[in-house]
Amino acid sequence: MKKNWILVPSVLLVAACATAPSPQDRLTVNDKKIDQVIAQMTLEEKVNMLHSKTNMSSAGVERLGIADMHYADGPFGIREEGVPNGFQSAGWTLDSATYFPTGSALAATWSKEMAYLYGTGMGKEARLRGKDVILGPAVNIQRLPVGGRTYEYLSEDPILSAALALEYTKGCQDEGTAVCIKHFAVNNQETNRGSVDAQLDERTLREIYLKPFERAIVEGGAMSVMPAYNKVNGDYCSENEHLLNEILRGEWGFKGFTVSDWGGTHSTMGAMLHGLNVQMTGSNYLGQPVIDSIATGALTEALVNEKVKQILRVRYAIEAVPDGVANTKMTSQPECQQIARQVAEKSIVLLKNEGVLPIAKEVKKIAVIGQNAVLKTQSGGMGAGVKALYEVTPLEGIRKRAGADVQVTYAPGYKNFPGRRWGPAPAVPNPLEAAAIDEPADPVLLEEAVALAKDADLVIFFGGTNKSIETEGSDRKDINLPVGQETVVTALREANPNLVSVLISGGPTDLRVLEPASPAIVQGWWNGTEGGTALAEVLFGDIAPSGKLPFTFPMKLEDSPAFALGNFPDPNAGGDLFTLMYRQDVLKMTPAERQAFLDSLPKPVSKYTEGSLVGYRWFDTRNVKPMYAFGHGLSYVDFEYGALKAAAKKDVVKVTFTLANKGGMAADEVVQLYVARPDATVEWPAKELKAFDRVTLAAGETKTVTLEIPVKDLRYWNVEKNAWDLEHGKLVLLVGAASDDIRQQAEVTI
Ligand code: BGC
Numbered sequence: 009m010k011k012n013w014i015l016v017p018s019v020l021l022v023a024a025c026a027t028a029p030s031p032q033d034r035l036t037v038n039d040k041k042i043d044q045v046i047a048q049m050t051l052e053e054k055v056n057m058l059h060s061k062t063n064m065s066s067a068g069v070e071r072l073g074i075a076d077m078h079y080a081d082g083p084f085g086i087r088e089e090g091v092p093n094g095f096q097s098a099g100w101t102l103d104s105a106t107y108f109p110t111g112s113a114l115a116a117t118w119s120k121e122m123a124y125l126y127g128t129g130m131g132k133e134a135r136l137r138g139k140d141v142i143l144g145p146a147v148n149i150q151r152l153p154v155g156g157r158t159y160e161y162l163s164e165d166p167i168l169s170a171a172l173a174l175e176y177t178k179g180c181q182d183e184g185t186a187v188c189i190k191h192f193a194v195n196n197q198e199t200n201r202g203s204v205d206a207q208l209d210e211r212t213l214r215e216i217y218l219k220p221f222e223r224a225i226v227e228g229g230a231m232s233v234m235p236a237y238n239k240v241n242g243d244y245c246s247e248n249e250h251l252l253n254e255i256l257r258g259e260w261g262f263k264g265f266t267v268s269d270w271g272g273t274h275s276t277m278g279a280m281l282h283g284l285n286v287q288m289t290g291s292n293y294l295g296q297p298v299i300d301s302i303a304t305g306a307l308t309e310a311l312v313n314e315k316v317k318q319i320l321r322v323r324y325a326i327e328a329v330p331d332g333v334a335n336t337k338m339t340s341q342p343e344c345q346q347i348a349r350q351v352a353e354k355s356i357v358l359l360k361n362e363g364v365l366p367i368a369k370e371v372k373k374i375a376v377i378g379q380n381a382v383l384k385t386q387s388g389g390m391g392a393g394v395k396a397l398y399e400v401t402p403l404e405g406i407r408k409r410a411g412a413d414v415q416v417t418y419a420p421g422y423k424n425f426p427g428r429r430w431g432p433a434p435a436v437p438n439p440l441e442a443a444a445i446d447e448p449a450d451p452v453l454l455e456e457a458v459a460l461a462k463d464a465d466l467v468i469f470f471g472g473t474n475k476s477i478e479t480e481g482s483d484r485k486d487i488n489l490p491v492g493q494e495t496v497v498t499a500l501r502e503a504n505p506n507l508v509s510v511l512i513s514g515g516p517t518d519l520r521v522l523e524p525a526s527p528a529i530v531q532g533w534w535n536g537t538e539g540g541t542a543l544a545e546v547l548f549g550d551i552a553p554s555g556k557l558p559f560t561f562p563m564k565l566e567d568s569p570a571f572a573l574g575n576f577p578d579p580n581a582g583g584d585l586f587t588l589m590y591r592q593d594v595l596k597m598t599p600a601e602r603q604a605f606l607d608s609l610p611k612p613v614s615k616y617t618e619g620s621l622v623g624y625r626w627f628d629t630r631n632v633k634p635m636y637a638f639g640h641g642l643s644y645v646d647f648e649y650g651a652l653k654a655a656a657k658k659d660v661v662k663v664t665f666t667l668a669n670k671g672g673m674a675a676d677e678v679v680q681l682y683v684a685r686p687d688a689t690v691e692w693p694a695k696e697l698k699a700f701d702r703v704t705l706a707a708g709e710t711k712t713v714t715l716e717i718p719v720k721d722l723r724y725w726n727v728e729k730n731a732w733d734l735e736h737g738k739l740v741l742l743v744g745a746a747s748d749d750i751r752q753q754a755e756v757t758i
Contacts, residue, residue: 159514
């Protein structure tokens, strides 16, 4: 099933010779054959390939032996099979998949190796389900702390996002499944995502928002791309000449095909002329109207042929799984569950530790408090939910690891906010569910939790959000801890000072109350099928924590760039489109009335005037102290960073240093190399991440570490020249354990 042409290790390819085809050019090996096949197709057969066949497939041509293209959500687990024309469950029994840690958790590993393995896991399970293309990875930059899809995306930093997007892509495609990298591009908010116009300058676009896509496409050979719902600088992404034709196909040499986000196609001419291949879903734009437009001469059949060719390149590169082979065994496979576990183990971030962790041998009674210890995180959040074969919750993981000697008690502590209610309220309210996200702490649950805490040697409080709060389709209103969690954690601390807080969420939360109340804090993520197992291993000290934050935890929301500059939310946006669509009065409108109502709303705009000062770039440059900085994450050991040896050659800047594990257990450290340019004439952030590595060290071991920055990665987008440009001069190389924990520095001149 594996495709030989993709299996050539990248190292060999680089070494081969200058004329070796690029990953994108390798898609063209069947072009002659494809042209012959297209010559045999009728116009109807060709156009039939340009739109959906079912909710998750687009047509081939059976007569010519061309199989349909089967797609599967999403980025962290092959989504449950839906009915042909919708997302409702098809009621299958073999479609339970491995639930991999979500995007921000993967990014917290800062591990290229893990991202590659993760991609292979997704690729393998896709094949078992007969899927050709997975709708992922999702690689947009986490611009807003409140972003509904922060948990799906990787990082606020383009270099980290790009490195992981690249490896995920390679891993998945090496298994013979195409990726559909999404959402191209600048889809950084869910508020009005279907109509918002993201307005940004070209330099910011290139250096920040396009980087992850660029690497996965150019170096990883990503075979398909999903244009996003939103507009960028005036044009919808699915018909954006600059993004799709000039940059993607023109500059990056993309040879595969594009698939609009579901419902994100907006016109026939726009989509046909400006770079879309497949309308998902429906055929109202890329079906009969294409045939009609050819009849009138507005479009040419040659253009249709070109689009079909781009689709067929992928169809020929990806072997269709025969019907009799697909879906004959359970989607979730043990080797993939192990990948999920390894990723989870490396993702957990120790934010704070005043000697409470790892859990001491003397601890014989643990009180676990908080519903986030028992709530499963596999489903919810819309498209990215997974029907997992199994999911180890934090409480299950802790109980199993604690064994018979240690008593583990549990109390829910607070009500869970289940999110927007679609139907009528239940006759008898669920006593463990809150009606509003900001409902105060429940006195009965609080009292029960405090009693358990008083009676325990150690309290582990599980707080954070859930997948109704952080979800596709809407952004959070704020990053406050919901449902009175602050009251609960404060009371627990008074009851028992031996307290650990574990945050189960995909994005950052406001910790101004929780932080001083908690001697130890762990960011535990939505960590997949084996999340609870991995968490217990870290809490009990079987392994040292080694995750690092892929985004900044602001002290308060208003400190973060888009909020500080008043760029978000847009006061003239007219309300969140998604929310409006479900408002009772809007639901009662006829389709025509609804359209007129939506058209009457002010057109939402998102201004990116913070430019490249996204995330830590802003906090560093403006000297705003975050709660926890980008790259932060503690261990159970100390690491000693030796002095740097740095050299700048023509193509590469190299830094070498020793890294010593001064502790008594094996541990990984993620070493980070930032660059500052004190004498630059071009404007730069105070510093930018340029390279990183995860280093594994045995107890007491010292290793020599080398980090390299290709000089091309030091270029900036010169707006006047409309090209990448290098500014020569002094570079300060800053090596450390976090963006706010620089241990060594050196200077070079390029
Ligand atoms: C999401 C995509 C997803 C698609 C299909 C859209 O709403 O934005 O990420 O792949 O639905 O489920």
